[in-house]
Amino acid sequence: xxxxxxxxxxxxxxxxxxxxxxxxxxxxxxxxxxxxxxxxxxxxxxxxxxxxxxxxxxxxxxxxxxxxxxxxxxxxxxxxxxxxxxxxxxxxxxxxxxxxxxxxxxxxxxxxxxxxxxxxx
Amino acid sequence: xxxxxxxxxxxxxxxxxxxxxxxxxxxxxxxxxxxxxxxxxxxxxxxxxxxxxxxxxxxxxxxxxxxxxxxxxxxxxxxxxxxxxxxxxxxxxxxxxxxxxxxxxxxxxxxxxxxxxxxxxxxxxxxxxxxxxxxxxxxxxxxxxxxxxxxxxxxxxxxxxxxxxxxxxxxxxxxxxxxxxxxxxxxxxxxxxxxxxxxxxxxxxxxxxxxxxxxxxxxxxxxxxxxxxxxxxxxxxxxxxxxxxxxxxxxxxxxxxxxxxxxxxxxxxxxxxxxxx
Ligand SMILES: C[S@@+](CC[C@H](N)C(=O)[O-])C[C@H]1O[C@@H](n2cnc3c(N)ncnc32)[C@H](O)[C@@H]1O
Numbered sequence: 001x002x003x004x005x006x007x008x009x010x011x012x013x014x015x016x017x018x019x020x021x022x023x024x025x026x027x028x029x030x031x032x033x034x035x036x037x038x039x040x041x042x043x044x045x046x047x048x049x050x051x052x053x054x055x056x057x058x059x060x061x062x063x064x065x066x067x068x069x070x071x072x073x074x075x076x077x078x079x080x081x082x083x084x085x086x087x088x089x090x091x092x093x094x095x096x097x098x099x100x101x102x103x104x105x106x107x108x109x110x111x112x113x114x115x116x117x118x119x120x121x
Numbered sequence: 122x123x124x125x126x127x128x129x130x131x132x133x134x135x136x137x138x139x140x141x142x143x144x145x146x147x148x149x150x151x152x153x154x155x156x157x158x159x160x161x162x163x164x165x166x167x168x169x170x171x172x173x174x175x176x177x178x179x180x181x182x183x184x185x186x187x188x189x190x191x192x193x194x195x196x197x198x199x200x201x202x203x204x205x206x207x208x209x210x211x212x213x214x215x216x217x218x219x220x221x222x223x224x225x226x227x228x229x230x231x232x233x234x235x236x237x238x239x240x241x242x243x244x245x246x247x248x249x250x251x252x253x254x255x256x257x258x259x260x261x262x263x264x265x266x267x268x269x270x271x272x273x274x275x276x277x278x279x280x281x282x283x284x285x286x287x288x289x290x291x292x293x294x295x296x297x298x299x300x301x302x303x304x305x306x307x308x309x310x311x312x313x314x315x316x317x318x319x320x321x322x323x324x325x326x327x328x329x330x331x332x333x334x335x336x337x338x339x340x341x342x343x344x345x346x347x348x349x350x351x352x353x354x355x356x357x358x359x360x361x362x363x364x365x366x367x368x369x370x371x372x373x374x375x376x377x378x379x380x381x382x383x384x385x386x387x388x389x390x391x392x393x394x395x396x397x398x
Contacts, residue, residue: 055165085278085296086296087295087296090291091291093328100287101279101287101290102282103282106282109283110279110282110283113282114282114287117287
């Protein structure tokens with residue numbers, strides 16, 4: 001079973017995403033900001049990371065840049081999942097090493113489609 | 122709805138679009154036809170259909186037929202056909218057409234355009250490997266409404282997230298308010314035109330590739346056979362036909378043979394031996 005780290009400061013969103021991902025046979029862990037996520041990755045690198053952009057303490061984009069510099073940090077497939085929906089943000093995410101990009105609101109279909117796009121399912 | 126009214130609708134749809142309205146699809150009637158009933162001033166769908174029966178009105182028949190089409194589609198739907206278009210079809214055509222030729226592609230149930238635009242994106246990506254070949258896409262559908270949308274090239278955030286890899290979104294779209302507009306240069310290779318698959322194809326010409334996906338499922342066996350046989354006549358001898366994942370030529374047409382191991386891809390049975398790419 002693949003595992004996915006769900007990073008979002010909203011507990012509700014984490015719960016919704018988790019339910020969908022578990023339905024897709026992912027093992028899920030959660031982090032409420034970029035710093036928590038980085039700490040988690042230093043212990044265990046997940047196969048996939050679903051990543052919000054705007055979060056307290058450390059943003060998603062800062063986390064991603066830090067992650068890609070860690071040893072083994074090039075491994076996880078990172079899918080952004082954010083309300084930021086302009087080309088500037090999307091391009092910036094791709095440059096920082098994101099594999100796919102979901103614009104909120106999302107549902108099971110979109111999550112499934114984007115994880116498939118990223119080669120995760 | 123009473124049996125006679127339902128039977129009238131079944132017959133009318135069959136004649137106009139080839140669609141089979143089975144009793145178990147009756148539930149669609151309310152959601153699809155209520156807006157028309159309301160617009161035309163009828164109290165209910167039953168009243169609308171009764172009026173269509175008693176006072177024949179071509180315009181209304183047509184509106185109802187269009188409303189009963191299912192236009193569900195998305196970019197790169199089912200992936201495999203588009204992979205095969207890139208890895209099998211384009212190399213074959215590039216090797217077997219004279220340099221600078223235009224490959225003629227017919228998207229025969231184009232809906233709101235995601236399918237023809239997906240083809241256009243692949244052609245653009247593959248251009249350096251196409252030996253100077255261009256593509257000319259004819260995108261047709263029975264429904265004016267979906268074609269109007271296709272022509273605008275505008276898609277919702279939801280639509281651009283179904284099937285479209287984000288790299289292609291960045292490359293070929295720009296934001297237009299809440300919507301996303303596809304690169305107008307892709308539009309240049311596509312002609313959108315209304316066309317009913319029940320009509321004669323003689324005016325259509327000959328194509329190198331035909332996409333006829335997820336539309337045969339709405340027809341009965343005889344109509345499927347007829348359309349497939351006529352499509353084979355509209356296809357170049359070494360051309361390709363793509364059908365939807367739930368569709369086949371098996372038991373319907375002897376004019377086509379499936380390409381072994383290539384799901385959804387068909388060639389003419391009388392296909393001549395070809396130069397290998
Ligand atoms: C489910 S969509 C499929 C769209 C696209 N080919 C795909 O696979 O995603 C079916 C389309 O067929 C069109 N259609 C139905 N009957 C037709 C007919 N008799 N002639 C031409 N188009 C038809 C409908 O209007 C609809 O847009």
